[in-house]
Amino acid sequence: MTEFLSWLTALLVVTSVIVKIVTANLLTRAREELAKLLAELRKQNAACETVVEQRQAVEDNLELFERRLEEDTELRDQLEIDLEACEAAHRKHLEELGYDPDEDIDPETITPDGDHADREPAGKLGQPDALGVDTSIAILPPTVGDSDKSFLPDTVTTELLALGVQVVDRSTVNQRLAESGMDLRHVLAPEEYYRLHELAGVDAVAIINSRMMGSGIGTATCRLIHFPS
Numbered sequence: 001m002t003e004f005l006s007w008l009t010a011l012l013v014v015t016s017v018i019v020k021i022v023t024a025n026l027l028t029r030a031r032e033e034l035a036k037l038l039a040e041l042r043k044q045n046a047a048c049e050t051v052v053e054q055r056q057a058v059e060d061n062l063e064l065f066e067r068r069l070e071e072d073t074e075l076r077d078q079l080e081i082d083l084e085a086c087e088a089a090h091r092k093h094l095e096e097l098g099y100d101p102d103e104d105i106d107p108e109t110i111t112p113d114g115d116h117a118d119r120e121p122a123g124k125l126g127q128p129d130a131l132g133v134d135t136s137i138a139i140l141p142p143t144v145g146d147s148d149k150s151f152l153p154d155t156v157t158t159e160l161l162a163l164g165v166q167v168v169d170r171s172t173v174n175q176r177l178a179e180s181g182m183d184l185r186h187v188l189a190p191e192e193y194y195r196l197h198e199l200a201g202v203d204a205v206a207i208i209n210s211r212m213m214g215s216g217i218g219t220a221t222c223r224l225i226h227f228p229s
Contacts, residue, residue, distance in 0.1 A: 078213070078218075082211075082218065082219055085219070134166065135166065135203040135204055135226075136166045136167075136168050136201070136202045136203050136204070137160075137165065137166065137167055137168070137202060137203065137204040137205065137206060138167070138168045138169075138170070138173050138196060138200065138202045138204075138205045138206070139153045139154075139156050139157045139160065139167060139170075139205075139206045139208060140153055140170060140173070140184065140188065140205060140206070140207055140208070141153045141188075141207070141208065141209070141210075142188060142207055142208075142209045143188060144183075144184045144185055144188065148210075148211075148212040149209070149210065150170070151210070151212070151217075152208050152210040152217060152220055153170070153206075153208045153210075154170065156206075156208060157169050157170070168200065168201070168202050170184075172200075173196070173200045173202070176199060176200045176201060177195075177199050177200055179199075180199045182195070182199060187199075187200075188207075193205060193207075193225055194227065196227075197227035202227075203226065203227055203228060204224065204225060204226045204227060205224075205225050205227075206222055206223070206224050206225075207222070207223045207224075207225070208220060208221070208222050209221050209222075209223075
């Protein structure tokens with residue numbers, strides 16, 4: 001019996017040692033696997049962050065390209081409008097010179113009075129009355145409340161004042177109109193321009209219509225009305 005107990009005790013000791021060794025080995029392998037998994041997780045997290053950053057960069061680039069496309073489309077539309085206006089002005093100029101705008105004309109044959117080799121001149125344009133040295137003139141935009149429209153008229157006013165021309169500036173025109181209970185909004189229409197002569201005391205008015213393009217002036221037109229004539 002004693003011998004049996006001794007063998008049983010020895011067996012239990014050996015079994016305990018084996019279990020400890022196996023357990024330690026399993027724990028070591030588990031730690032190694034866990035370390036590998038954590039390293040792989042960090043790698044995947046880094047890859048995900050890179051993908052997120054790249055996606056954000058792509059979205060930013062896409063937004064930039066869409067904004068540029070929109071700006072280019074607006075610019076193209078504006079250029080088409082300007083082109084149509086230039087073509088209309090060119091046709092009108094040819095008609096005033098006595099040419100058929102639909103006819104293929106050699107530009108070298110065009111003369112100021114409309115003569116060219118194969119047709120008679122349509123007639124000279126009448127010369128407008130010259131403005132006298134004492135003529136007072138106002139330089140105005142076609143509308144009020146638009147700073148872009150007012151930039152060129154105000155600049156021209158400043159330049160003419162420096163040259164000694166009798167220019168009535170916009171603020172003075174407004175003040176004179178206000179004394180009669182009106183303002184520029186009431187007179188900046190072709191059928192109302194005459195009121196500037198009556199209420200603002202100017203002999204002539206130049207209506208300058210300009211369009212800003214980028215940081216400069218893209219196009220500009222000027223209409224001069226001499227009230228006495």
